[in-house]
Amino acid sequence: MPFPRIVPLVGCLAAFVLGCSAAGSQAPPARVDGPVDDRARAVLERDATRLVEFRRDLHRHPETSGNEARTARAVSDELRRLGLTEIRSNVGGFGVVAIVRGRRPGPTIAYRADMDAVASTAPDPVDFRSVNAGVRHICGHDIHTTIGVALAGIFQSLRDSLVGNVMFVFQPAEERATGANAMLAAGVFTADRPAAVYGLHTAPYEAGLLGTTPGPMMGGRDRFTVSLTGSGDLSAATNLALQALQQAGTVPPDLAFTNQPIDFIAMSLAPPQVAAGQATITGTVTVAASASRARVQALVTTGLAALVPAGVSVSGTYQAKWIAGVTNDTGLTTRATAAIRARLGAETVRAVTGIVPAFSEDFGSFQGVVPGAFYFLGVSNSSRGWVGMPHAPEYVADEAAIAVGARAMAAVILDRLSTR
Numbered sequence: 001m002p003f004p005r006i007v008p009l010v011g012c013l014a015a016f017v018l019g020c021s022a023a024g025s026q027a028p029p030a031r032v033d034g035p036v037d038d039r040a041r042a043v044l045e046r047d048a049t050r051l052v053e054f055r056r057d058l059h060r061h062p063e064t065s066g067n068e069a070r071t072a073r074a075v076s077d078e079l080r081r082l083g084l085t086e087i088r089s090n091v092g093g094f095g096v097v098a099i100v101r102g103r104r105p106g107p108t109i110a111y112r113a114d115m116d117a118v119a120s121t122a123p124d125p126v127d128f129r130s131v132n133a134g135v136r137h138i139c140g141h142d143i144h145t146t147i148g149v150a151l152a153g154i155f156q157s158l159r160d161s162l163v164g165n166v167m168f169v170f171q172p173a174e175e176r177a178t179g180a181n182a183m184l185a186a187g188v189f190t191a192d193r194p195a196a197v198y199g200l201h202t203a204p205y206e207a208g209l210l211g212t213t214p215g216p217m218m219g220g221r222d223r224f225t226v227s228l229t230g231s232g233d234l235s236a237a238t239n240l241a242l243q244a245l246q247q248a249g250t251v252p253p254d255l256a257f258t259n260q261p262i263d264f265i266a267m268s269l270a271p272p273q274v275a276a277g278q279a280t281i282t283g284t285v286t287v288a289a290s291a292s293r294a295r296v297q298a299l300v301t302t303g304l305a306a307l308v309p310a311g312v313s314v315s316g317t318y319q320a321k322w323i324a325g326v327t328n329d330t331g332l333t334t335r336a337t338a339a340i341r342a343r344l345g346a347e348t349v350r351a352v353t354g355i356v357p358a359f360s361e362d363f364g365s366f367q368g369v370v371p372g373a374f375y376f377l378g379v380s381n382s383s384r385g386w387v388g389m390p391h392a393p394e395y396v397a398d399e400a401a402i403a404v405g406a407r408a409m410a411a412v413i414l415d416r417l418s419t420r
């Protein structure tokens, strides 16, 4: 079906979401007196037009995992323009980390945005289409990054009132699922260890809505290798092992894009490699529940050995959380959701039920170090025919979601940092 062309939203975003005038967006001082929530909204109102322009610039210049040089530079330049001074570049690749320090010491709260784009040759339905052939922002990371910049503007303006710090983590290489670990290895949390990390991902809900759940929210991906050796019937042993692994899976490949109960196991096996006297089976497993992970891991590392005929020995290596997935801290998620609902409305946050095995995230690598909570951010607009299904060729995000995401994350962070 043909996709709608997007009419320019610059100027409309502010009016639609914030009920403000779109005029005068070249960073005049925001009105920063009054209650802190009002002050945060005033900054967002000030920056609304520029944020849309910033997002469209990223959208026009998408970069795949490991190639985010221009995006990282754009982020750093914008943070500097907003007045931030503590900005580190090239953290775990093209990662950018910035921090706003409050006037008084307190906890550090982190917001993470991923920056990379996706290979796609499908035509972009929007007017501000990609100028980089074969690369597009069809996962919404340009939206996540713009929300990070929006938050930097808000907290830079509020810093004299803050008790504690806000850290902004702009991550490269999420699509390759290596960026979070690379940033951690580069010491992103070494000097300032956050008390919590929060993040968002665009989703095909209507713009204005968010979704989350305590506990597992996105599956993690594990990988394994099984080696079979010996003078016995290697072919029979390999087939038995393959069969047992296949039977451990509960989700056929054609259902990987559907909602599954939390204890699903999605198994993907490569054709076995057979050489003289040795067979090797490699595979990946997507799981969300720790009990499911333990079951497959036990099968690979010990269970298969008991199934094969005499004369064949089996050894299995298992790498859990090769891609970490998302597992939300229950207390943080409950508190964050309450904070969003209090400021954006009770109906704003929907409960995520079930997990889609095809989608994963490496946000969980950060959650493995500090507690965190993750939200889906609705970017669809059914009245305009825009559907924000990540990685779909027709992906279009309603830019109204930028302000929604920024307000939601600002609410969560403000709830964690006292202000005077």
Ligand SMILES: [Zn+2]
Pocket (backbone or CB within 6 Å): 139, 140, 141, 174, 201, 390
């Ligand atoms: Zn993504």
